[in-house]
Amino acid sequence: MDHSLLILFGSETGCAQDVAENLARQARRRHFKTKVVAMDDYDKSQFVEEKLVFFICSTTGQGAEPANMKKFWRFLLRKNLPNDILSDLDCAVLGLGDSSYRKFNYPSKKLYKRLLQLGANMIVDRGDCDDQHYLGLDGAFAPWAKNLWDVVLEKYPTTKPLIPDDVLLPPSFKMEFISDGQAQPQTTLAGEFNLVVQKNERITAADHFQDVRHIELTCTDEDFKYEPGDIAVITPQNLVQDVDLFFEQLGWTEHADKLIRFTPFDEFHTLPAHWPSTMTFRDLFVYFLDVFGVPRRSFFEMLAYFTTDENHTERLREFASPEGQEDMWAYCARPRRHIGEVLFDFKPFDIPFDYMLDLFPQLQPRSFSIASSLNVHPQSMELCVAVVKYKTKMRKIRRGVFTKWMSTWKEGDVVPRVRIAKGTMTLPPSADIPLIAIGPGTGVAPMRSFLEERIVEQGATQNILLFGCRYHDKDFYFADQWKEYEQNGQLVLLTAFSRDQEGKVYVQDKIRQHSELLWDLIENQQAKIVLSGSLDKMPGEVAYAFKQTFMKEGGLDALEAENYFSDMIKSGQYQEECWN
Known part of the structure; x- marks a missing residue:
């Protein structure tokens, strides 16, 4: 009997890919x-030939599919696909x-429903993993996977015994040190662009707790x-x-x-x-592997094979079990321990180089709303990004992997492989339809792109911006631009500075105050309403204020x-783009 299995994933931040790799093991x-x-x-073109396929699919934005499954979804x-084209396919969706x-x-x-419409045989019910579960994604994944294998092995039986969990599987890749040749650059794929930094300017007051950057990038590629x-x-x-400090800690400096x-x-x-086909050992960790992010469960599962202390091995396997998720959360996720710190805590270990890509996760792309109109800023793209920096319960200062790198950008630096997504x-x-743009904090970034396009390019005059921040004098992003539009009769500006008076005022309060105009x-x-900003409570409060209106x-x-x-x-008529 054929025991071939295809696992297809749609992943935005690497989480669904991690689950897919877990299921593959x-x-x-x-x-x-x-x-x-x-x-x-x-x-x-090979899809109709498959017999057994598992789909692992994450959610991005406000219920959108991840970027790396959009083409497959359109397919x-x-x-013109017959409604029985997948009648020979056994599949499962998580x-x-x-x-x-x-x-x-x-x-x-939607994927589950569409596969059924095309005749696919669902061997188990769709699984729904929920970040809100007290065990995290494993709360649903573990029982779903157990049920899945019970069903699969009944339909695709094997006489070979199960390989126990304490037996290390072969590595995915062989890593070899080579003596000749030279390091190659990354390949820029179709739809990717190399952008040049023109400006990286802090736009919050020096004494404000948050460092927010206005970044200008340029690209001369005609396809940009x-x-x-x-x-x-x-x-x-x-x-x-x-990376060099990381190597020093692990004793890998000689290989850099x-x-x-x-x-x-x-x-x-x-x-x-x-x-690239060849790179330096240092390049692997600078450009491709995420060793300063908070690890997922799979990292603990793999690291347990390489520790040489039995107590450490036992502890790591507890963290990797569904029952140990609360302990793992307390140890790792709550204090935001990164991979380098976890490795320090579980010394000594012996990590074979062949397992580099099985142990360490890959760096994943980050998404940022573009804060400019291309028609107003030809060959340019602007961003408004808050630097992630905070203290944990360990009293250690943490910096986001992306914004730590972004903070170092200077004029002339190249930001490689930038992709544009819808x-x-x-x-x-x-342009005759009014726009009500709501963008508290860095949520104002896409509102700036909308307003520049409407006001400068389209000549639209019925525009309202509801902007919220803490202080007028410290974090009022693009204030001069908004005031110029306002003076020219192109914008109605409604601001909420939450800490500038005794009682806090937010954008939802401004909606209620100006209910007659907005209605x-x-x-x-x-009028069309667009909303962007932190998920938290804000979108719900804004929605409630409109319902009151x-x-x-x-x-x-x-x-x-x-x-x-x-x-x-x-x-x-109402669209939002909010994030955690």
């Missing part, structure tokens, strides 16, 4: 010939998401294009000095400048397309106001 212990690949990297939606979002696991639910509301996707790098090459151990593993918000279809624009002129100014009861708001979302 479980499959290999059951003697399945397993290949793991991002949906958009898979050769779709499945083709109207979704990863956060139930605090309105469209919890929306992509996996973006629309208002689009997103810049950038993969971070680790700082060389941090040696050339290395990876070779897959079998046909089921391939290197990422942008990786956002979830768009301009009104006509007239929404009801009588079909509908009741007060429109005379609607609570149910009617709720339905009115829902209709605005369905029609695209």
